[in-house]
Amino acid sequence: MRRALMVLAALAAITALAWWFAETGGTIEVQVGEFWIGVGLPVAVLLLAGSFLVLHALLSGLRALRRLPARRRAARAERRRSDGDAAVTRALVALAAGTPEAARIEVRRARHLLGDTPQTLLLAAEAARLGGREDMATDAFKALAERPDARFLGLRGLLRQAMQRQDWEAAHRLAKEAEAAQPGAAWLREERQVLALRTRDWREALALSPPGGPRAALALAAAEQESDPARAAELEKQAFAADPGFAPAAIAHARRLAAAGSARKARAVLEQAWMAAPHPDIGAAWLAGTPAKLARVKALEDLTHRNADHPESRLLMARIALDAGLTGRARAELEALVAAGAADRRAYLMLAELEEAEHGDTADARAAQARWLRGAANAPGAPVWRCAACGAEHGAWKAECSACGEVGRIAWSAPASVPAAG
Numbered sequence: 435m436r437r438a439l440m441v442l443a444a445l446a447a448i449t450a451l452a453w454w455f456a457e458t459g460g461t462i463e464v465q466v467g468e469f470w471i472g473v474g475l476p477v478a479v480l481l482l483a484g485s486f487l488v489l490h491a492l493l494s495g496l497r498a499l500r501r502l503p504a505r506r507r508a509a510r511a512e513r514r515r516s517d518g519d520a521a522v523t524r525a526l527v528a529l530a531a532g533t534p535e536a537a538r539i540e541v542r543r544a545r546h547l548l549g550d551t552p553q554t555l556l557l558a559a560e561a562a563r564l565g566g567r568e569d570m571a572t573d574a575f576k577a578l579a580e581r582p583d584a585r586f587l588g589l590r591g592l593l594r595q596a597m598q599r600q601d602w603e604a605a606h607r608l609a610k611e612a613e614a615a616q617p618g619a620a621w622l623r624e625e626r627q628v629l630a631l632r633t634r635d636w637r638e639a640l641a642l643s644p645p646g647g648p649r650a651a652l653a654l655a656a657a658e659q660e661s662d663p664a665r666a667a668e669l670e671k672q673a674f675a676a677d678p679g680f681a682p683a684a685i686a687h688a689r690r691l692a693a694a695g696s697a698r699k700a701r702a703v704l705e706q707a708w709m710a711a712p713h714p715d716i717g718a719a720w721l722a723g724t725p726a727k728l729a730r731v732k733a734l735e736d737l738t739h740r741n742a743d744h745p746e747s748r749l750l751m752a753r754i755a756l757d758a759g760l761t762g763r764a765r766a767e768l769e770a771l772v773a774a775g776a777a778d779r780r781a782y783l784m785l786a787e788l789e790e791a792e793h794g795d796t797a798d799a800r801a802a803q804a805r806w807l808r809g810a811a812n813a814p815g816a817p818v819w820r821c822a823a824c825g826a827e828h829g830a831w832k833a834e835c836s837a838c839g840e841v842g843r844i845a846w847s848a849p850a851s852v853p854a855a856g
């Protein structure tokens with residue numbers, strides 16, 4: 435609206451000026467030597483305006499002509515960029531579809547059109563890996579790692595490659611560099627944990643373990659690896675705190691406390707562990723300092739009195755009572771187990787042993803023994819250290835399953851095919 439008004443005003447002004455010129459009249463004279471030119475004022479003004487317009491058009495044309503190469507360059511760059519973007523998209527599709535040859539061609543096109551950008555380098559690396567060309571992927575990852583804006587991407591690729599070819603030393607170095615480039619990256623944390631497990635660096639694995647991880651197993655494994663007794667003691671304490679029912683940690687922690695002169699604390703640890711998850715080894719550790727057979731029965735009562743009905747409490751009490759010649763006590767415990775349906779093979783075998791201890795080598799004893807041995811054959815087996823991942827049995831607890839290599843999966847459990855006793 436304002437613009438229209440201004441144009442109207444300008445037109446009015448020009449008209450008024452033209453009118454004034456026409457009214458006023460007059461001549462403009464130019465004389466050079468003998469030449470003389472005279473034109474009327476309106477005509478002169480018209481000529482002036484006309485030549486101004488022509489000059490202006492000429493200059494504008496020249497300017498446009500001078501800018502032409504730059505504009506054409508810009509248009510060409512724009513076209514290359516959009517062609518390059520399209521090639522990147524097609525390369526991504528080819529990668530997702532798992533067609534390495536197509537991916538390689540599109541990536542090459544994209545690199546030609548866009549140059550080496552983080553995107554094209556990463557695509558080149560992924561396409562090379564898909565096509566099984568690890569050396570070419572390494573080159574691309576290295577180029578990425580040299581760019582400050584894409585350093586982490588490059589290191590991540592190189593780390594993955596190092597782990598794949600099991601070059602733990604290089605992987606360790608790359609993980610450190612990647613951590614420096616992108617501190618606290620969640621992916622890196624997981625990868626570093628895998629690395630720590632593979633290299634059996636239990637301390638590092640423990641430090642990186644998520645809250646639900648096998649912290650007790652890792653802490654105990656780290657303690658076994660530790661040469662400094664104070665640090666080993668701290669790790670054992672940590673393992674016991676993570677899982678008081680984890681017998682090997684409780685035993686190690688108690689042994690360390692007893693060695694340091696804290697016998698009372700050591701006993702408290704074993705008691706707590708027995709409450710959490712009774713295990714024959716805890717019983718053995720508890721009784722280790724009591725050689726007298728009758729005294730052992732009393733000592734064991736101190737350990738088991740709070741969960742005397744637990745099958746492991748009854749089994750161990752039967753064993754110690756039988757050893758001390760208290761056959762009546764042993765029979766009471768074992769028959770309670772059978773009555774509760776919680777007797778495993780160990781209980782039946784001990785009953786067979788008990789018959790002989792009570793009655794000697796008699797026909798009645800042999801008949802009773804045969805009955806218990808039949809029971810033993812049908813009873814569930816004793817719990818063992820078993821790998822939850824592959825089912826392999828182990829004679830003692832270990833951090834790592836020697837059969838399948840899984841870490842922190844070996845647990846004290848009943849045979850897989852039979853429900854747990856008790």
Ligand SMILES: [Zn+2]
Binds near residue numbers: 823824825835836840
């Ligand atoms: Zn296993």
